[in-house]
Amino acid sequence: MRNLVDKLELNRTLTKQEFITLIDNRNEELSEYLFEKSRKIAHKYFGNRIYTRGLIEFTNHCKNNCYYCGIRAENNKVERYRLTKEDILECCETGYELGFRTFVLQGGEDLYYSDDTITDIIREIKSRFADCALTLSIGERSYEAYSMFFNAGVDRYLLRHETATESHYRKLHPDKMSLTNRKQCLRNLKEIGYQVGTGFMVGSPFQTTENIAEDLKFIEELSPNMIGIGPFIPHCDTPFRNESKGTLELTTFLIAILRLMIPNALIPSTTALGTIDACGREKGILAGANVVMPNLSPVSVRKKYALYDSKICTGEEAAECRFCLQNRMKRIGYELVIDRGDFKAIE
């Protein structure tokens, strides 16, 4: 199997069948071999510097019904909330003082925030925090909306494809939703000029190794600037409440593969990874991730943005989260930096 890792390192790709073979034959020793390489590559591009993004979960209203997600429309146990523009700006203010230079506005697909409302919020953030990057993660919108947001100053957009296989997509989403449209949105975002992030859940219900290989091939074809993957974790009030969660071991293995595929990609070590293992985020970094995304949402709403059960960091203030992560990174030899942390092309 080491020869496949070497080949991946050299060519930055494998065939779909080779990806399947590599993933299905992984073991601890192979993972260590892979992680040594992925860490080295991350180090070559980023040194021991870890970028931070301040995550602002500004609404948990959602019109969609993804079977895996805790804030799906049909979950009537969720206490719904929306942050006002002023609330959001306050989060940014706190974040700025703590050294964040990227803000990520994430939410359910909530049309209460019209394209114009979102644009207005963007303009305000970009005028008050001119040296900060702004990332949106609000799902699928029209080409025109994406253009408008970009022209108002948004730098980046996160939209995980969730799974690149049509038949698997159908098992995770109701008929109303469409993988074709999701992929089209990603292409639109790229064409408009955003730094684009995609990704998928690891260990989502019905996922096969072949599905994962297709995710990797899709990512190769799209060539995104950011790649977010994290373990699927069941939520007790969703149809997938009894499904099992994804593993740390497979998630870190895939982070390392992605690092070899796209050496300069911005890859977060996600909160979901920190949720399934007390040192999950550290292990993600040691597998080649280079970004962390602590929560900047007001503590009063944190617990309500529950995409999955037992989410960590829902009780702490932003500052506590920041310093906790800073210490965690320090202990493994990395430092959180005050930097926009933009994607840089390989020279």
Ligand code: SAH
């Ligand atoms: N509405 C936005 C933001 C979605 S939330 C959008 O459609 O892009 C961000 C990510 O959380 C999702 O893309 C999904 O991959 C992940 N997520 C949702 N439910 C999850 C669960 N139960 N376990 C782990 N990750 C989950």
